[in-house]
Amino acid sequence: MKDNKSNPLQLSSLNHISLVCTSVEESINFYQNVLGFVPVRRPGSLNFDGAWLFGHGIGIHLLQSEDPEIIRKKTVINPKDNHISFQCESMTMVEKRLTEMGIDWVRQRVEEGGIYVDQLFFHDPDGFMIEICNCDNIPMVPLAEEMVRSCSRLNLVQQQPQQQIKLSVVQP
Template sequence: MAESPHIAGLLHAGLLVSDLAHAQAFYEGVLGLAPCPRPELPYPGIWYDLGGGQQLHLMRLPNPDAAAARPEHGGRDRHVALGAGDLAALARRLDAAGIAYTTSKSGRAALFCRDPDANTLEFVEHR
């Protein structure tokens, strides 16, 4: 067997967005993320530092899946899981912003919501 490449972690997740200002209002205004430096690239975008060398990259590019149907519960869709220190506080922020979410079907301390472009985000309680 060939030598293992030893995958060491997830460095960033990239999500496609159609309206950068609308996405920014969600990620910064609702979730409380702060943008970090981004290199000059041939398309608009915003990067967020999630700590531990991990980032979330928003890219305003055409979405080939924009018209695809999504399941009602985000946990049954492709998604990015993020650690959250206080799920109850996050749920209150989502409620205040009128953003629908569902809780984990497995009973774990987790909830799922969609950003303005229907990208699914999972939040797992992580202290």
């Protein structure tokens, strides 16, 4: 079998993410009623509390924390933190709905070569960050192998200042 450098493990897709929760029921409510996920059957052989949900082509496995008091809930919305991102059709509608639901969010705009991407960031009940964006506005352009090795933000800014990504944060 020929070695495939671009896909050495021959992966086909992202299957699920797992999140440890202080309350599986509260998280089910959030992922179902805010993000539109649907609870699905979970194997009975799993002998710990949790739930499986599916939506938007991905599974979310919620795992009940064995010690909920030790989970440190993040309160500051930091777009540079770990997050999962979902594509949307209308950023205006997402802003309106999140505001109606009483969910705090931060808006950010990225500009690259005259193309704009809007992003909204907010937290789930345990402080895990969610991003909603129109990221498909920016085309995916594979980098040459040499560029991948030198692709730190510092190197890009020093080598090609005209291609810097401009960020601005607009808060509600």
